[in-house]
Amino acid sequence: MTTADLLGKILQVVMGLAIFAAVVGLLIFFIDKAPKKGRDYWQLAGFLAPALIFLIIGLIYPAIRTSLLAFQDNSGNWTLDNFIWTFTQPTAIRTLINTIIWVLFVPTISTIIGLAYAVFIDRSRGEKFYKVILFMPIAISFVGAGVIWRFVYEYRSGDREQIGLLNAIVVAFGGEPVQWMQTDPINTFLLIVVMIWIQTGFAMVLLSAAIKGVPTEQIEAAQLDGTNAWQRFVNVTVPGIRGSLVVVLTTISIATLKVFDIVRTMTAGNFNTSVIANEMYTQAFRASEVGRGSALALILFVLVLPIVIYNINVLRKQREIR
């Protein structure tokens, strides 16, 4: 990178900031100087318009367009071929199955480990430190996590010393080193481990906050009744944090359905590890099969739909209470 490049980039950022500031400044100016007639509506428009315009251009229109593209072939004729391909090609079917495996395992295991950990360290010494350790992967990119775990799964052939931790453990116990990333079906599960590694901290933080919200009196009362720790956990704590459990499970499920970077970095979807989100990218942007990519995106949408609708219902109930 030359100095001229750097200057060019800084100039771009400065110009971007200037243009953005000008737009916002103009908006606020118009909001304050809006014509007397229908002033409220002008002000409302001023506040809402930028966000709504962005959402229409960036999400609503594209979503509709993608839904249409899914039913077209590359020359624009209407067809169902994209979906037929998705549900008949062995590789595509495998992609669907893998996605289902991901969404079954990642949310449940992350939540279970996160919950157990949150309960175990609750009010123990060094709780904050414990939390930071588990939560840290949230700040690491999926790509970075991909590199970290590729290193753990690294394979060395023959009698050479293993530099991947997992194979080193296998060898230490007298086993043969395995090419983890190329061995179907265990490779999918090893990729799932990476996602669990990232998401558990998220589950733990939310659940820990929820646990602290459970009234101490209830736990004390249960204690006086002579219950043991497990009974108190099942009968007092879990019902008390049910709402948060649902939120954690749904949030992680949605994140898992959309997971792309991990698969991309670790196997690029080879060796039967692809998932819908990755296959969508491969089809639409690598193989120029826009129709197939769109069909996969639409399927992803349909899978996310029930989860989000459930959350919307929860939200609407909350707003009615207010």
Add this chain to the structure above:
Amino acid sequence: MSSVAPADLPIGKDRGSLETAAETTALQDVVGTKTGRVKQRLTSRTATIVSLIIAVVWTIPTFGLFISSFRPAELIRETGWWTIFQNWGFTLDNYADVLLSTSSSSPQLGAYIVNSIAIALLGTLIPLVFASMAAYAFAWIKFKGANALFVLVFALQIIPLQMALVPLLQIFSTWLRPMQAWLHDVVPIIPEQNYAPVWLAHAMFGLPLAIFLLHNFISEIPSDVIEAARVDGATHGQIFFRIVLPLATPAIASFAIFQFIWVWNDLLVALIFSGGTQDVAPLTQRLAEMVGTRGQDWQRLTAAAFISMIIPLIVFFSLQRYFVRGLLAGSTKG
């Protein structure tokens, strides 16, 4: 890593007066246990051991990569990082190679770091400003259909990024690209390939969640404050800048961190909207590329991976209490 002082992670004491009274008392109970009250330890020895094991398992992969990034290439290739005491050797060559080397085969991360910073700056700022404006409108300007529109905006989270990519790319290439080309002709120092598409894409995709989280906070500002200002003849613009923004600073800060880390760590948007060259592409994209082409060059991969993590980790460790609050803002209420 261990030198980093663990800060206050869970919902802090300074979470503000905007929480419901019931929750606040519950919180005080918890805080109170620390000093005075009898410790109601639910934990046992087994629990301590299990949590210790989990903590260790969670740290080891990162730790191994971190150690390796300082080892000479031959040692990484031939020995496990856990044999560091038998195979002693540390070096900064890996970092020098990926950052400073000018040879065409080295990753030359410098340019990509600048890109990541540039992308994250405006990719965070734009949605933040527009979202707080929209959140204010939803919370404090009365209009017909406000509720329905708000639920619609929340519902937009339903749309996976993947659905928006193809058409948005088409929109950008028909409208934005010509504008960029024109700008390049007028001000030649601005490259034709620039950050605008990535900024806009991040802003668009970040908005639904931003509006939702900020609305949660802004709508709970006591209405007396707003009403009083209205009575004094303040315009919406004045209320927004003089009252709402200062009061909502904690929420805005937490979302800013959230969005910053998200944008910094993103790969998908970058892959599709950046063009993949040194001019625009961020660190994550370069790193992913390196994995693809030089997946066995562990001395470079480890160092590059750590460079890509440093800024989000600094943000995370220094601002985690706000970050966590941002996470909790929409979630625990569900």
